[in-house]
Amino acid sequence: MDLSAFEGATVTLQEVLDTQARLEKEAAELDLGDLDRCTHDDGHKTQTIWSCLTCSRESGKPAGICAACSIQCHTSHELVELLHRRNFQCDCGTVRLGDESSCLVGKRYDQDPNEGNRYDHNFQGTFCVCRQPYNHEAETATMFQCLGCEDWFHDTCVIPTIKKPGEAAPALALDADEFDAFVCAKCATLGQCAKTAGRWRGAPNSGVLAIGIDGNIYGRLDPLAPSVAAPAPAVNGEIPDEPPAKRQRTETVCKAPLSPEQRYPPFIVAPGDFAGAFFVEGFPARWCRCDRCLPDFAATPFLLVDEPPAPAPAPVDPNAGKSLFQLGTEALDKLPREQVIEGLLRYGDMRDKLVEFLRTKKGPNDVVTKDDIQTFFAEQRALNGAA
Secondary structure, eight states: OOOGGGTTOEEOHHHHHHHHHHHHHHHHHOOOOOTTSOSGGGOSEEEEEEEEHHHHHHHSSOOEEOHHHHHHTSTTSOEEEEEEEEEEOOOTTBGGGOTTOEETTTTEESBOOOSSOOOOGGGGTEETTTTEEOOTTTOOSOEEEBTTTOOEEEHHHHSOEEOOTTOSSOEESSOGGGOSEEEOHHHHHTSTTTTTHHHHTTOTTSSEEEEBTTSOEEOOOOTTSOOTTOOOOOBTTBOOOOOHHHHHHHHHSOOOSSOTTOOSOSSOBOOGGGOOEEEOTTGGGGSOOSTTTGGGGTTOGGGGSSSOOOOOOOOOOTTTTOOHHHHHHHHHHTSOHHHHHHHHHHHHHHHHHHHHHHHHHOOTTOOEEHHHHHHHHHHHHHHHHHO
């Protein structure tokens, strides 16, 4: 376990165990694909990407690498995890990372730079409109990714703080659990999502929420009204087939809240960075797909699906999800019985010595520091050397 997070700090044993459990849970939940195979030869695809700041400083150009290369080729480098990026090809082993660039996984050396990758300030380690670096240990704000530009934004930077009725202290105008996805103000107003998110933003019963200049939230779903462009009603969990004539009418009748010529709702959107669009769960099913509206999604097909395609699944790992304790216990089971007994006796002896050492140094309510543990093992090494 990496104890760098506790450098110079005092921690309790429970804090160490809680941190270990959190890291194991995050590693188990993050699908990184095959960690023994570089994705460069797959071409441009949706995948988890890291920016290598070390290589970027040397080459003077931003660059992104896949999960396998982040572990095997750039282990000692300064990396920034960008999570999912659409249409990105791994840069490892290309001249974008500088002269004599090599990929140990894919066996590539100084290949031509990838055409079509999109780079932004995230590759320099900064995020959001505030352009601040991300520190997962110190970050207190909730961050979410724009579906358009794929930048990450702090909730406090894109949602205004207002005084809500009945609440003593000011709070964010929109809670994070009220929406499922987000498009930033720039993308919704002038960018690739203006014809879709910008057009539906704040429209009644659209599920595309917008924050008004008055601090109110517009576009909420009315539980008593049918959804705009709602899918056909389900029968026994299945959508029934419709006659061809009815399907044709459904596809040609526009159910959008505004005509294609109108992009902004009939209210004043909050200014600046607060003018984003926030989508409630299930938003792809609510878009109008008539002959006039569907072409608006030509540049943003990702808005028509719930989430981008997942990376290729990793090979089944029999140890996936197991704690270090479980892995250690299984390893002991594979050893000869005599070695197991000897190992457990040595462990018990070391444990007793550590407990006695701490009992003489610490009170019952004192915390144990990293220095305490290092002092104990230093004394044990000295004793073993003297023996």
